[in-house]
Amino acid sequence: MSSLQFLSQRVSFPKVEAPGPSTEQLVKLFEAAGRAPDHMQLKPWRFMVIQGEARAEFGKLMVRAKEATAEIDETKRARLYNNAFRAPTIIIAITVFKPHEKVPEVEQVLSTGAAVQNMLLAAEMMGLGGMWRTGNMMFEPTMREGLAVADNETIAGAIYLGTPVGKRKSIKALDLDKFVSYWRG
Template sequence: MDALTALHNRVSTGKLTEPAPTEQQRKNIFLAALRAADHACLRPWRFLLVEGEGRERLGGIFLKAAEQAEGAALTEAQRQRTKAMPLRAPLIIVAITRLQEHPKVPHLEQHMSTAGAVQAMLTAAYAEGIGAYWRTGPLAGNPLVAEGLGLANNERIAGFIYCGTPDKAPRQAPDLAVDEFFSYWGAH
């Protein structure tokens, strides 16, 4: 698939199953992340791969964090759903921003660089025929999840990228009118 086709048609794919991306597909997805815009070449991102039994361990971390956040008021159904979240896909990529002090690159820009890396991975996954979607939510900002994943004090979770084989063909990207989002400012 050529780059413009992937960029113009990429959509998130929520229903994912085995198998996970192959080693070659992963390499292509990972290389795409490393081309994100990156002021001062800080490379303010890193990624954890969670698969196999690691997904169940991550589910345990999610459950512990959710119980603490909710004051242990979760119903049994909520407990089971929270614990099963990482089982939605055979591979989860945890995107992490490593915040660094830099006189010309504020933390916000470092977060945006990580977001650019995630978007590049999503587009590369689409081009490879891999289903993928990006999730954040309260667990991404939960200190117990960060601790359970071994994050340093200067690291923040940018999101969980779920990857796998699409359960069905991806939906068609919506046809948006470019002129509703782009306009000229000043003289042209």
């Protein structure tokens, strides 16, 4: 498959299992992230890897973060906790805002997104499945505190990685007429 075919067929894998990425594969993922578009080479991101027993603590943190904003029943509590075990490896992507006169914060957020996309592409190239998940809980003070997210940072999301389960889902091609126009001045 050509690189262009690969890009046009990339999909998220919501269901993954062990094994997750090896140490060597993680290094490759982070190297790929480092090649994202990055105005002035600020590297406005950092990544936190959650694996093994740390997932249990992350599950507890997700429950605490939700409970800080809403009452939840035991079923919801268990579901939130178990979300930490959706994948053998979770990578929390964090935008680190770095003041710069030529690089507004929005560019730094976009650069983090590009870094995450590079990681997802690299993961799939290595035969791994990945899913980028966010949600309001990622922006809650309890979550930020639990993950030691500084005041000049924001969580871009959680990347769940492992061995894909099931068949690759088929996604309909984009109707380019709906998304592309040509400006004529």
